Amino acid sequence: MVLIVSSQLAAQEHLIVNVYNRATTSLNGQWNYIVDPYENGFYNYRLEAFEDQENPGNGAFFLNAKPKSKSDLIEYDFDISDSIQVPSDWNTQKENLYYYEGTVWYKKSFDYKKSENQHRVFVYFEAVNYEADVYFNGKKLGKHIGGFTPFNFEVTNLLKDKDNFIVVKVDNKRKKEGVPTLNTDWWNYGGITRDVKLVEVSNNFIENYTIQLNPENKNQIKGYVKLNGTEIAKKEIQIDIPELKLSKTIISNAEGVAVFEMNSKKIQYWDTKNPHLYQVNIKSVNDKITDQIGFRTIKTKGKEILLNDESIFLRGISIHEESPITGGRGSTIEDAQQLLNWAKELGCNYVRLAHYPHNEHMLRLADKMGILVWEENPVYWTISWENEATYNNAENQLSEVINRDKNRASVIIWSMANETPTSEPRLIFLKKLAAHTRELDPTRLISAALEQSDYNGDPTIRTINDEFANVVDVLSFNQYVGWYDGLPEKCGQISWKILQNKPVLISEFGAGAKIGFHGDKLTRWSEEFQEDVYIQTLKMLEGIEQLQGFSPWILVDFRSPRRMLPKIQDGYNRKGLISEDGKKKKAFYVLKNFYDTKSASN
Known part of the structure; x- marks a missing residue:
């Protein structure tokens, strides 16, 4: 606990947590x-x-x-x-x-x-x-x-x-x-x-804290509290969880830090079906703050992802932070609520927040709604791997989002990167990021959208040949067979051979479609083409032995200056299952039916 506390505080000195409730x-x-x-x-x-x-x-x-x-x-x-x-x-x-x-x-x-x-x-x-x-x-x-x-x-x-x-x-x-x-x-x-x-x-206030279930002891809640001010040594700090009838008084050290442990055999664990949140009160001589915290564990065992020691299949979708209400960058709780409501309607118990940290409303609502979350650092495509300032920037952004969301039960995965081509400098960069993340937060899983390659030169068999796969807890990759890689029928010719004994999440798959544009299933940009890609892809991916879930690309059409085709894209990436004006495409219902079946069988 001492090492973890010192690392967290060094990473984000004087960044106030839980402004949401202040x-x-x-x-x-x-x-x-x-x-x-x-x-x-x-x-x-x-x-x-x-x-x-x-x-x-x-x-x-x-x-x-x-x-x-x-x-x-x-x-x-x-x-x-x-x-x-x-x-x-x-x-x-x-x-x-x-x-x-x-x-x-x-x-x-x-x-x-x-x-x-x-x-x-x-x-x-x-x-x-x-x-x-x-x-x-x-x-x-x-x-x-x-x-x-x-x-x-x-x-x-x-x-x-x-x-x-x-x-x-x-x-x-x-x-x-x-x-x-x-x-x-x-x-x-x-x-x-x-x-x-x-x-x-106040002059001496509660600046930072971590309060989490001990992953090694499900009857124990532990953490630390950090005071900020000129008179912070040897101060009483009280932590109360009224519903559990738990109360603890701790004394801060010379740096204003106090660690604690609290034990109870009556903890109701947070999960996707019962996202129970406890009111946690923290009080010092001059300050008090309240938070709503869920207690759960997340681990891997072989090919399985375990939530509270029970295997779970992640029925997910990827989301960009664009407002479904006004267009542009999403920022309001109403924006977040609409996006997560659509995800729930789709049958999701999990979302991938791509390709950067989203606003805090998303995490707070995910806590309340029982939606698991993948959060991502914006290390995307081609980064200046050998530039020290670039690394420091990436590490700082990762530290800031971990500091903000470390008490959110919904967050289960910190992602280091997306679709970054393999090289030795990239491996050094990402391994250093992963080590830093584990220092800050050893209670969550680490992943990244990794690159694939042919297995033993056979283009019909794919594998993950990436040394960073040995570092992550969860193997993830993006694949677009049927869209960028052949036509939908090609899905029937492709299989995967994953050599690592780890769970696999398909972080992206999908196809573009213009809402209201119809044709047969070979007509590019039609809803029928996208629908067929989803039908064929879901059959293909179920052949992966270690498959534990996926987050198709993407919930809603979003703006991108790379997407210039007139009358089809018009500045939007059209891979959404929902158009930018909220209309559901045919593929939405393909995935929903698949998830409904999965949910019923689990």
Whole structure:
């Protein structure tokens, strides 16, 4: 426990957990914005950063400068500039920014008075895509890289009762050394894409905690609590689980950390049929927080995946984070609810959240709805494997999502990567990521969408010939026989020989179809073609001895600039079982019938 605690805290120092259940003030709503493709608000004409200069002058946008006289020269004004909704993306809000990639400055002005019993305030961003430079009342708070994970900065000493302003330089330019890198198959939505909040806490507050079932002892709940402040040593911390009549008082060490164990033979285990959540209360001298936590174990044994020591077949679907209600990047609880409702209607007990961490609503709802979750780090296709900064970026994003979701019972798999071609530098990179993940969280499974190859040169027999397969707990791969690889009838000619004694999840399969376009089963893009691919693929995959589930590609059609065929794709990847306007295709019912049969037999 000591090693795990120290690793977790080192990975995400001062990132506040469970903001979801804390007292907050929303900064959502209309923000003023300025489009700045030349970054004139960040650099002077010598390409010197204003923030590095002692007297940056009026050109620095983060100062939100105003003329002091009628002669002052200031070439921007946030307050008379256009406004944009936060959270959301700029691409679907502003037609002229649909394809824009670059810098946009956001500004929000507000008054704020601290609560009488609260003394510290943090600004918390759930996500900004992709790089965010954050300034508060003209002072730099810091920089965050990564478009899908939360971050926060303390603003206590900068906060005023009146006329506060926060400025964020948002840059979504794709970069070769980025994570993800230049080439992806989804839309690069720019902007402040998730909620922004002010978090009010006491001088010495509960910053972080892990509370989980001990995977080696199903009658024991264990974890740690971490305090933040100037007076955090030798402080009492109380943990209560009222429903189990469990209560424990622990004492923090010099670093404000206290570990604990609690035993009960009456724990009701969380599972897909009974997603039981316990109210857990954590209280220190100056702070208290409540969470809703389920207790379960997840393990593998040979070819089986075991939930609470019972074998389970994962009836899944892959999901992108696009709003089924408004289009664009999904951010609301209503977006998440609709996507997960469709997954449940399909018969799913499992979803793969591709290809990056999704918003926290998805995980909280999955906890309540009994849906198991695969979460994915955006190490996608071709990454700069030998670039140290690229690795550090990937590790940081993975650390941030683990820190946010480590107490969610629904999360069972951390995925390291998707469809990354094998090489020695890639193996070193991914093995290091996996080791880091196991340090942070040894209670969950590790996987990745691996590459396949022919078995002994026979193109009709496929295998996983990838050294990283020896590292993961669950073998996964994407396959598109019948779509990219021949026609649907080819599925009857292909088999797999998996040499590793591990469970197999097919992380993707599928075919494209335009809703309402009909033809025979050989007419590409027709619903009948997609339907036949699903019929033939399901027969083929059931021949894999170690098969423990799959997550076909994908629940809903989603935007992608790679998909340009007029009148069919029109900028959308059409592999969804549901169209972007919520209409179900014929293949939806093929998979639903298969899952209904599977559910009845298990």
